[in-house]
Amino acid sequence: MAQNVSPEPENTAKPGEEDRVEDNGTNRSNVMPISPVAARQLDAHERRQRADEIFRSGQYEGEELRMGQVLRRVRESLGLDLAEIARISRIRENFLMAIERMELQTIAKGYLVPYLIAYSKYLGLPEQDVVQRYTRECGAVDEVKTSAPVPKIGQIKKNSSNVPLIAAIGGALVVFLAGVVTAVVLMNKGPEEVVSPTVVAVSGARDSLFADTDAATAVPTDLPLEIVAVRQGWLEIRGSDGTIFLSRTMAEGENYFPRLKAGWTVSARNGGAFEWRVGDLSVGPLGPEGAQVFSVSVDDQLVHAAEVVAQAAAEVPPVAANGNAAQ
DSSP: OOOOOOOOOOOOSOTTOOOOBOTTSOBGGGOOOOOHHHHHHHHHHHHHHHHHHHHHHOEETTEEOOHHHHHHHHHHHTTOOHHHHHHHHOOOHHHHHHHHHTOGGGSOTTOHHHHHHHHHHHHTOOHHHHHHHHHHHHTOGGGGTTTSOOOOSSOSSOOOOSHHHHHHHHHHHHHHHHHHHHHHHHHTTOOHHHHHHHHHHHHHHHHHHHHHHHHHHOOOSOOOEEEEESSOEEEEEEOTTSOEEEEEEEOTTOEEOOOSSSOOEEEESOGGGEEEEETTEEEEESSOTTOOEEEEEHHHHHHHHHHHHHHHHHHSOOBOTTSSBOO
């Protein structure tokens, strides 16, 4: 008995053509793929957005960055190589690396700002903003006094004292007044006894003036001034020539004795995390709580510490002969 069999459906697809259907049911056979040029442009746009966000926020993956680190992260986000930048900008690769690490002792004075401007232009960043933030953080403000004024936090460079100049002027005036007084006395043929008290009084003023100068400048160099971390925080200590002697996160209770009368400076991300001490005596915090401090002068703190120590010593009651404190 014959059976009716329905014919197989005809395959109308062209030989070699496959149905391209995604998991979500979308047929991709009619979607035009992106061109290599457009793909490169899209990637460059995304890299530029990431780089600009790092520069604006000053952060990378939640970490606060200094300006040298910002430049490095921006460069890496843009996919740029230091060797290629050095070849095009004609700035030596080790100088670019030193700028990113903020280790400037290898860069000659006067070249930092031009290098920063050229590097910023290459990375597509606002040059003046980079210069101001960078020099403020590394303490190289002297290089940009005319081109990019920088607001100071703390004392970046120890101001020269006017006491010697005042002393010299005072001495000249004293000599002049002594001569005038002597001439007046001789012309009036007054008793010589009148001259003696006058000259002695003036001379005493001159001696006291120079004595004050010596007292103002005589700061002990053997004072055990130290920086102590009252809680965990990042600290950097630099020499007068920019040499970095310490740059790391210090644990609570750690301390460091900076060199005195050598032009050293101290920077920290949180000034309240550190304090100056002389032995067990607290001189004061490095800076305000929660505020970043840059290039605080160690020598200025030495003067303040000497005053605090002297005041503390004056407040100690004298000891009587029997060993008990005087009432």
